[in-house]
Amino acid sequence: MLRNKELFIFDIEGVVVPAIDDSISSPPKDVVFTLNELRKIGKKIAFLSNISRIPYRRVADILVNLGIAESKAEVFTAGRVTAEYIDGRKKNARVFVISELGLIVDLEIDKNIKVVFEKPIDFVVVGMKRNINFDEINFALEAILDGAELISVGHTNYYKGDFLGKKGLFIGDIPICEMLSFASSRPYIKIGKPAPAIFGHILSEYVVEPKKAVMIGDKLETDIKGANSMGIFSIHVEPIVSPKHFLPPTDKEKIIPDLSVKNLKELLNYI
Numbered sequence: 001m002l003r004n005k006e007l008f009i010f011d012i013e014g015v016v017v018p019a020i021d022d023s024i025s026s027p028p029k030d031v032v033f034t035l036n037e038l039r040k041i042g043k044k045i046a047f048l049s050n051i052s053r054i055p056y057r058r059v060a061d062i063l064v065n066l067g068i069a070e071s072k073a074e075v076f077t078a079g080r081v082t083a084e085y086i087d088g089r090k091k092n093a094r095v096f097v098i099s100e101l102g103l104i105v106d107l108e109i110d111k112n113i114k115v116v117f118e119k120p121i122d123f124v125v126v127g128m129k130r131n132i133n134f135d136e137i138n139f140a141l142e143a144i145l146d147g148a149e150l151i152s153v154g155h156t157n158y159y160k161g162d163f164l165g166k167k168g169l170f171i172g173d174i175p176i177c178e179m180l181s182f183a184s185s186r187p188y189i190k191i192g193k194p195a196p197a198i199f200g201h202i203l204s205e206y207v208v209e210p211k212k213a214v215m216i217g218d219k220l221e222t223d224i225k226g227a228n229s230m231g232i233f234s235i236h237v238e239p240i241v242s243p244k245h246f247l248p249p250t251d252k253e254k255i256i257p258d259l260s261v262k263n264l265k266e267l268l269n270y271i
């Protein structure tokens with residue numbers, strides 16, 4: 001079933017590592033074994049996460065240091081792809097960002113994009129920000145009404161977690177963009193899974209057609225839904241830890257993967 005596939009795209013959190021975290025000292029053994037077997041028979045490998053709280057470069061370093069990724073180029077985050085999207089649309093773009101540090105590093109340091117707090121603004125970019133305030137939402141609205149393009153980086157409805165010593169619920173990027181879009185009557189662009197943008201970006205980097213690609217993920221609403229909509233073969237795998245608390249908008253329709261496995265090693269049975 002998978003023999004003719006050329007590119008295997010792995011979701012990161014819950015699939016190849018429990019979470020993006022500097023404290024992981026060794027990679028899950030079965031993960032490295034499976035990746036090595038796939039590489040031995042010439043399969044191309046990519047890693048994909050909707051993360052933007054942590055800079056792309058740190059996510060890539062963690063995967064390379066663990067021996068999971070062979071190079072940083074194999075790693076794609078929503079932050080990296082957003083920066084490349086903006087850079088492709090406009091050189092030296094001026095961007096107003098509602099997000100934590102990761103996305104700002106991806107935009108300002110890795111690309112020559114200017115993160116600014118004054119008009120004119122070319123793009124308003126919304127990621128996860130756990131201490132969001134109304135001044136920035138109002139400024140974002142003003143920028144959008146003046147013609148800035150609105151971008152949602154991830155695909156989170158809300159997030160359960162800790163921030164500055166407090167436990168709580170934090171509103172995600174999608175409802176913030178919905179609010180700004182509603183207020184301004186302007187549409188917004190989605191970059192992260194399940195949006196086609198992030199999958200299309202990887203396929204074109206690897207020069208692989210969707211039907212020759214496989215997406216392996218633990219979340220139906222992002223990994224599997226996105227792959228299905230692109231015509232990429234979708235494989236649902238049980239998460240290696242209890243799932244993280246980033247809750248995507250709920251889907252009314254049932255999302256069915258092309259294949260379900262308990263762990264990554266099981267993939268090798270289909271090759």
Ligand SMILES: [Mg+2]
Nearest residue numbers: 011013014218
């Ligand atoms: Mg995951």
